[in-house]
Amino acid sequence: MSNIALPTRLGSVDVYRGLVMFLMMAEVLEFGHVSQAFPNSWFWAFLYHHQSHVSWVGCALHDLIQPSFSFLVGVAMPYSLASRMSQGQSTWQIWGHTFRRALILILLGIFLRSMHAEQTNFTFEDTLTQIGLGYVILFALGRSSLRIQWIALGLILLGYWALFAFYPLPGADFNWAEAGVAADWPHHLQGFAAHWNKNTNPAWAFDRWFLNLFPRPSLFQFNGGGYATLSFIPTLGTMTLGLIAGQWLKTAQETRVLLRKLLFTGLILLVLGFLFNLLGICPNVKRIWTPSWVLFSGGWCFLFLAGFYYLVDVMQQGRWFYVLKILGMNSIAAYVLAHTVVEFIDSSFRINISQQYDLLFGEGYRTLVSGTVILAVQFFVLDWMYRKRIFIKI
Template identity: 40%
Template sequence: MSQNTPDSGSQKPETIPLQKIPEKPITPPLETAEKQKKPNPNQRLVSLDAYRGFVMLAMASGGLAIASAMRNSPEILDQYNGTQWESSWKYLWQTLSYQLSHVEWTGTAFWDLIQPSFMFMVGVSMPFSVRKRKQKGDSTLRIWGHAIFRAVLLVALGVFLSSQYSPQTNFTFANVLCQIGLGYLVVFFYVNRSFVTQLIGVITILGGYWFFFYQYMPVEDELAAVKAYLTDVKHKDAAEWSQFEGIGSAWNKHTNAAAAVDRQFLNQFPRYEEQFQDQKFWVNNGGYQTLNFIPSIATMLFGLMAGQLLISNRIEKMKVKWLLQAGLICFVISMLLDTSIWPVNIEQWEWHLVPIVKRIWSPGWAIFSAGWAFWFLAVFYWIIDVKGYKKWAFPFVVVGMNSIAMYCMAQLIRPWVQKSLKIHLTTLDQATGWSVAGSLFSTDCPYAPIAISATVLFVLWLICLWMYLQRIFIKI
């Protein structure tokens, strides 16, 4: 019997499937990865608290009394006379004194940028606040109710704080809290609306306010009475009300349209000033007006635009780029409106179509100050939230998360803190033989007011630190 065996030559070889080697994921370059990085939409932006805290610390510092120390002790400038440091020393103190004081009328200094920065941050915070309330389940009606309550409370608190050194309630509405409260609901209306809608709102408000000033012609009798009041009662000369000529004269101090409105409006309230002719209120000594809240709405709207940009899912680097570009555009526009802020004085090119005046919040000022606020915010956001360097900002965050508390403390208890420091440090000196109080409160040392101001500010910061550690956050 023969056995059939398969022919080995005709047999097909067995096919072994190849095992697929897993591909190693390609890691994009670091630069590409960073460009594709998008923020967590629910993550709290530390930069907002830090910027707000920086602004509030500056406001509470009172400029560290540097400007007043320079006025009362001009010998500070002479400390290094005849040495190689003479010019540098004088330049340093003159610069500090200028930057930590309000300019007389037109132009700007660092001190003038504090209030617009604070108001700008109010707008930045709005979309975050609304989102948080919606996540909690609040209805639109409830959210609007809270906004109305906040606006009324801010105005009331502003009047209260302005009255602490007055013999009766001081009905003035030019301080920052009143200004925010008066314009708050208008800004709130624009939350979560398109950029174009918000921009149209800004243009309408600033354009309308410019026309309101431009078309105003002072009544001759009222103008004469204002000048008489300033001359006879305040002992001022013509320089007090004649800063500009031509088209710019519409923005002169005390004789502008908003000042005329205040002479009608504020005299409807009980006043404690002595009557001159037929009324009590004539001018605000600093030139600040109630109607400043109208162009201030534009300042907060600029902040609202920035806030909606930051809360969006756009790439972080693009957010920084757009903030910087927005600031640059504001600078260009404001410099085209008023040559007084140009870094170089060109006599042939001088015009004041819309003067940059903080005290009456001219439309030019609203645009110019917003440019700085955009840039400040861009720097804080880039360093803290984009690059991740957060630890250095902790002293600012402590204040930024209790900004209203710091503002109220600076207004209400600063004199009490200073008095208490003197009492207890004097007792310490007597017990130890030291001279801490003697040095700090010395009338002979020209730097003593600066040291006192810095010490009081540190005490206020310590209170904010305690509140932060105890998780106590005062919100309105």
């Protein structure tokens, strides 16, 4: 491997982001429906497992979507900052854009969560709002040295770990109905790890105060999935890992050294996250974005990035990833399409083609048929946008 001159836009980043968007958009295939129709099939059970989130501790492929999206926001930051500086933008202009982008991400997340609600659903645990809440701090870190970024990452993870570790556990008289989880829920953790149990932690307590500051149809008591607003803090840790990787990519002089750094960092993070979980120091829980989850999922993100970097930018095999490239280069448009037009596309086909067009291969495969149609239409739109050089940016 020889010295390289990296382009201003890396194909591997677009392809990796495209994989993330595809996994999210492919939810319309509903492998769970197919798995239920064929309960003896290990193949559909396997796909269903990796298209759904684990109940609490652990990781499926689907659990890596949000960490990857957040990680890639950090990867893109050095390139975005350099681009704006090369355009002659002043510091105040760049900061203004940063605050504006953070606000748009938060508001867009709230809007998409409120589309089918009678009133605005003020919730801050989805991907866009979590990124928006930490984006300004990420930008500030992007203007700092690598040493400062590593220190900031350590403080974020240690501080968030301590917040949970020193929060009191529920007593014997605790009313579990307030937490929306049964006292005998099989996924409850025991011992010290119980500080990270579902809806009995400081992030849950914070939301019982914070979310009730906003107008809502009824008093907020708990999030059914255990998700929390404060997860934006460790999510910032995931974005900081991406920021570090992005700076390595941007300043790399030799591919062998860069790939070694990405691979070794990914493996070290995986091992650390696994050990913290195994030893009961901090469990791997994506839903509340535990510090060990930042390390574990971050390790996978480094490995995915290294793999795509090698295939796309080093070996120049990007042509094999055309579909992912289209999705990745217009990720905001893809994200919005996946959350807005699914029912419209399905109903249009039922009206213009057949009310039961998805029964072409029988009831068991109906979601595969309708999901494939929805994905094809969405890709057609994104491919048209790509060919017309229309890219939605915030």
